[in-house]
Amino acid sequence: MQTQVFLNVSSSDVRGYVVWMPVTSFGKWEAAAHEQAWRIPDKRITRYYDAESHLGNVYAPLLHLTGSGPAWDVYMVFGPEARWNAQPPAPSFWMHQLPARRAPAEQLLDPDRMTHAIQELLGTEKKAAELEDGQDARLRGSRVTAGFESFGSSTPRNSSPRSITL
């Protein structure tokens, strides 16, 4: 799946992070993780190992997963403005490959929908940048009116991430 999303989205404005967690694997997880890495040979992706599934345990309640156990087999998309402060940020969009008893079936992984969500967020950022650029150009080339200034203060670039509802 990862390969498909990253092949579908060629933008250099996308980054991926794979966190391997030994949820079902025992023993030779590291060799397995390296083997998997060869299936995703994309330099936009960095890989990590979470031996105790700390990150999965933090995301399980954040994503409102039911049942026990960490969040794993989950794919989360974050907008350009997302920041990781004391706690990991909530995603703008996410999908999973978990059983229906743990997460909504309508959010079951669909690479096409994931790709679309990523492209939406890329498009949002691009439009915001274009708006800002357009505004800058007009500010440079003509008189500044109070109304225009107030429009400029609400450009969406600094607004909170747009949530994509499934």
Place this chain on the structure above:
Amino acid sequence: MRLRAHALAPKQRLATAVIAATLAAVLSGCSPRHAAWLDLPLPTLSNDFEPLRTRFNKDAGKVRVLMLLDPT
């Protein structure tokens, strides 16, 4: 005209073998395996999720995809 291997000159046979080996390597996907960066040790996350947290914030301005997976 049919071209038989034994009819080739030694130099041509060598060139044919090299081309065949290269093609086989590329088609079998061996070529990308020379990417040494994929062989680097996996960084282990600390309790405060470093170095992922720093990397994530460094990449601000880009759309980011975080995947939590089991390798097996």
